[in-house]
Amino acid sequence: MLxxxxxxxxxxxxxxxxxxxxxxxxxxRLSVNNHxxxxxxxxxxxxxxxxRSVSSDDDASLRVDASGQDIRISQRMQYGPSEIxxxxxxxAWMALNLQGIETEIVVSGSRAPVSAQSVEGDVTITGGVDxxxxxxxxxDVRVSGVQGSLSIQAVDGDVIVQDLTGALTVEGIDGTIxxxxxxxxxxxVSTVDGDVEFAGALAANGRYGFKTHDGDITIRPVGALNxxxxxxTWNGEFESAVPVTISGSQEGKRFxxxxxxxxxxxxxxxxxxxxxxxx
Numbered sequence: 001m002l003x004x005x006x007x008x009x010x011x012x013x014x015x016x017x018x019x020x021x022x023x024x025x026x027x028x029r030l031s032v033n034n035h036x037x038x039x040x041x042x043x044x045x046x047x048x049x050x051x052r053s054v055s056s057d058d059d060a061s062l063r064v065d066a067s068g069q070d071i072r073i074s075q076r077m078q079y080g081p082s083e084i085x086x087x088x089x090x091x092a093w094m095a096l097n098l099q100g101i102e103t104e105i106v107v108s109g110s111r112a113p114v115s116a117q118s119v120e121g122d123v124t125i126t127g128g129v130d131x132x133x134x135x136x137x138x139x140d141v142r143v144s145g146v147q148g149s150l151s152i153q154a155v156d157g158d159v160i161v162q163d164l165t166g167a168l169t170v171e172g173i174d175g176t177i178x179x180x181x182x183x184x185x186x187x188x189v190s191t192v193d194g195d196v197e198f199a200g201a202l203a204a205n206g207r208y209g210f211k212t213h214d215g216d217i218t219i220r221p222v223g224a225l226n227x228x229x230x231x232x233t234w235n236g237e238f239e240s241a242v243p244v245t246i247s248g249s250q251e252g253k254r255f256x257x258x259x260x261x262x263x264x265x266x267x268x269x270x271x272x273x274x275x276x277x278x279x
Contacts, residue, residue, distance in 0.1 A: 121139045178197045
């Protein structure tokens with residue numbers, strides 16, 4: 001049933017679990033804050049927003065507020081937080097801001113900016129344009145199909161990024177970082193306790209930096225390799241499947257070399273781990 005904003009608010013509060021749909025105008029932004037449970041957003045080609053909620057808690061309910069071009073969905077915590085699974089169908093053009101505490105977040109098919117934050121729960125995003133950001137404290141992060149800049153902060157969990165076209169920044173603490181099919185002229189990756197794997201083309205004049213304290217770094221360039229490479233390690237090793245001529249003090253574990261035209265800049269740093277440059 002298609003409802004106005006006021007009717008949508010009344011329906012969600014009085015009939016938790018109802019299938020509720022409202023018309024939205026292009027440019028409307030959606031924010032969802034769910035304390036516990038799951039947020040699932042699937043893009044569709046309608047200028048409508050559909051919301052469903054499921055909970056085993058009879059007192060669980062949602063609050064929906066609309067102001068201008070902003071729609072906000074959150075738990076109505078009359079008796080404290082509940083575990084609610086929120087399923088949303090939203091226009092592909094709609095910008096998303098999704099937050100939770102003990103919450104899994106899943107987004108698919110978006111053609112808009114996406115921001116997702118979860119303290120305890122996995123975050124999975126397929127799609128997204130312009131600016132996509134993810135912040136996960138305890139949970140894995142999987143992102144694919146982004147066309148635009150992508151920023152990820154992860155504390156305790158693996159990070160997997162596939163099919164990215166745009167600038168990439170990843171900051172991790174404890175977990176493996178795997179990056180595949182990356183098309184970017186700007187990549188910055190750092191982690192404390194985890195391996196880093198990168199597969200993608202190094203663009204002319206691009207800047208790429210990979211850093212881990214206690215882990216290995218593996219770089220698999222796609223296409224021609226033309227880069228000035230800087231390697232830094234304290235108690236680690238370096239291996240290259242590409243013939244290189246090293247300059248600098250290799251005994252001090254700081255050295256550099258040039259492959260091809262050297263137009264891209266590739267900085268590799270591992271305090272205690274193996275750095276590999278593969279074909």
